[in-house]
Amino acid sequence: MKQVLNGSEIVLECLKEQGVDTVFGYPGGAILNIYDELYKQSDKIHHVLTSHEQGASHAADGYARATGKVGVCMATSGPGATNLVTGLATAYMDSIPVVAITANVGVSLLGKDSFQEIDIKGVTMPVTKHNYIVKDIEKLADTIREAFQIAQSGRKGPVLVDITKDVTAAKTYFESMEPAVIHPVCETIKEKSVKEAIEMIEEAKQPYVLLGGGCTLSDASEQVREFVKKIDAPVCDTLMGKGVFPGEDPAYTGMLGMHGTKTSNIGVSQSDLLIAIGTRFSDRVYGNAKTFASRAKIIQIDIDPAEVNKNILIDTAIIGDVKAVLTILNRRLSQQHHEAWMQEIQDMKAKYPMTYHQERLSGPGLIEKIYELTEGDAIITTEVGQHQMWAAQYYKYERPRQFLTSGGLGTMGYGLGAAIGAKCGCPDKVVVNIAGDGCFRMNMNEIATATRSEIPVIEVVVNNHVLGMVRQWQNLFYGERYSSTTLYDKVDFVKLAEAMGAKAKRVETIEEFEAAFKEAVASNEPYLLDCIIDSDDKVWPMVAPGGSISDAFNEEDLEKQKQEESK
Template sequence: MLLTGAKIVVECLKEHKVDTIFGYPGANVIHIYDVLYGDKAINHILTAHEQGASHAADGYARSTGKVGVCIATSGPGATNLVTGIATAYMDSVPMVVITGNVPVHLLGKDSFQEVDITGITAPITKHNYIVKDVNRLADTIREAFYIAKEGRPGPVLIDIPKDVSMNEAEYIPKEPKEIIRSREGITEERLQGAVDLIEACEKPFIYIGGGVVRSEASDALLELAEKIGAPVASSLMGLGGFPGTHKQFTGMIGMHGTKTSNVSITKSDLILAIGARFSDRVVSNVEKFAKHAKILHIDVDPAEVNKNVVTDHYIVGDIKETLNALNKKVKKIDRSSWINDVVAYKEKYPMTYDKHTLTASTIIGKLDELTDDETIISTEVGQHQMWTAQHFTFNQPKEFLTSGGLGTMGYGLGAAIGAQIGNPTKRVINIAGDGCFKMNLIECATLVNYKLPVMILLIDNNVLGMVRQWQTLFFDKRYASTNLNHQTNFIGLAEDFGMKGYEISHIDQVEDILQKALAQEGPVLVHCKIHEDEKVFPMVAPGESIDALITEG
């Protein structure tokens, strides 16, 4: 059948079972929006800003496992998506980003609202396209969805000039190409090498990253960890990939990881790094990292192997497929002595806090007590992000949404919107710092417009807390531009948007206010005022070994 480019876009989205798009209209996507207007199969969520749309598509993708989709017009509409695209790229989130552009004959002429968005996003997309011929549009969209999801997921951008969306071409429906999990590198030789290392060691330690969550390998990981008697620590991105209440789980690892995780990995003789990239925030000083351990690296992306840390053995392939294959080959090994040592570390170095003082840890810890395992938590970036990772328990994957690689302030509220749209029956909470919240707080309008029951837990210390912490510890308390000194009435602001607002200013209010907020059926903000010098501990100083932790003492 003969369809316009705009109709082809929408039909291809429906081929891929897309039920939701996040976006903001403009002149160069107006024909696509005109088609969406009459189509009931796809729900369009109008955000307050294009960056909010990109973060919402990201949160939708992370929390559902589907491909997130967002759309914006050319020029500033497209560039406003860039931070969200980069966030998704760093954290391996499958997204298809659609942008409009000026007509083909005006490209390269500095036309009104023209920008080379494919050139801008080349380093931060898994692949991108500019479609100058409507006859290539359908196959380009199909290929984009495949690339976004296949192997190591990531964002793909499709730039569509306005006349391409207006022109007609023959459209023939097609079933989406099947995503086949990567198995080529999972050979008998590679598997046997891994089994030999596992059986020869005495103190194995599993370090997981976001790849475990993306590949839906949590069950296979749990089986392997219990089978070989290995404690498990997680990077920030891997939280939820292994049950947080499990005896063998030691918590987060790295700069703000638990002392149990950092000490245990240092004492291990084999590190199984699974779906993780040995980030500088985990490894710290590479020369001092786990000097006595051999390293077995399992990852879907060959570019990650030997990139940051040299391995002794590796398997390149889908995480779930690899772990299932390993579980068939490896024997059950009794390492109760090693596990007991690690449990003793957990008892010796607990992640505790003063429950009688109003702190972020107290508030987040109480929130953890009052919510169930189905709760989805998003965060912004900074101290509150680390307190959440330390004091909120994640027992399931896809329920902790945070910007790990890029560290994007302003990410969490948009992500919470996407997660709530994708998971309408689940409780979604965005834990935010005051500096981050102010960056994209306009999306509170989106919460209200769509009556989304998202709770915002606003941790307010009136400073840029993480930077101030570094200034306190390493820059002789020279607080350059980190005192925010805002006079914002956050409760009044929430109410002006049309949200319910609550204030926590004393420890005795914490449980009562949180319960009231959790009982709300619509969007709600809880403003928590904490001391400006509350810090995130433990912490590894720059250049130190990860077991050389600064503690609050």
């Protein structure tokens, strides 16, 4: 049934059509009409007022990653809209479906440097999958519907819809519609490529599987697990592929790349077939492109043909939705057996265990304790740096959408907003943000968002009083010249969190941390734990920039090298 609605009412009706239940944002003059309608319909759509628009975009991103739905954020014109850019770029790099709705000055004021006017369509063009400016009320509903369809279809990504203020007030006829059905990309799957892949798999003696974020985005975890068992191969993953394959499974060997396990890095280097599924071969994964998996043929399964032969030359590619491709392969592949190869990998895992200093509080120790206390069931978000790598290495993820982190853009300040979004989307899960003290400074004002909206996230600050990952590079490659990476200042994170209404404790031992973390979970309130660790703790193993992944080294290797050089 058609009805006459104004633009703001149409925005809300379209969001309800798409099943949106939560929006993250910050109001302002140009978007006031929409916020007025949000007020009227607060029983239908819950709005979370963040402390900064960047926090809203990260919260929408975290909501999307944790739930598989489209995350939605809102901001006003000018600086409100530009404050979304980092969050949109973060979502774009990791292919996360987000719809950002901004408002702009009226059509008659566009292009006149009006107050808080910005060409946000032009600004965000490089960091969105698509974007729009709506200057005609008749096009508003179709544009919003199309934005949601684009965000979810094919290779997912963020879409921005900018609406002029006069459109938010204008009226037109509106008729409700069912959301468009999103079909997986199957028409690009070629029989020739499938046959080639099957032949390569059946000929392989030492196959290896590499899983990326595309496996999560296509909800292909079940198909991945069946595929791995059928081809009888070891499995590694990228930062974005965590949880697609169970972290406790014997076939799993950990992350690949710069801070990947020695087993994964050496194993892939010795394999004769690498099957890369839903991964774009980031430079942090392959290290030196000329030596990466040099003994192996490579099969790449990806939805985006632009990612094929972009960074790593491959032997065959199957283009299409990962879930659809694996369903075909699982149906047509016969059971493979690689007992000797699998035993070799198990021996390698025993030879190269992940180790850390257990005599003091450390990042790896904190992560292992969180894994133990949450029984492996928490949603973990992170900022970016050493703590991020430790969270990837030492928490054993058993399911997809459990580890939320900024992979491609590496956005410091991402995690707290993402944790808020994840908790809103999955209120029954414990949500923990792992942060470094440097990252916490970036968007620590979102603690106030958590307390204001009573969102019980746990903020674990791995506090080494330095910019840890940058300092690690300075220590190893820059002659220990610690330029602008020391953070010994007078900021008291416990007092700061308490001032914003959260509970907080400082801990310096693993026993203190265990007691405080249990209290944080039981409190069901926003809670910050300031965890003091050594400034020189490092992430091991490591591959030197531009080095071959097979040359991954750890602390023990570094000490041996120093001893040999001193002789």
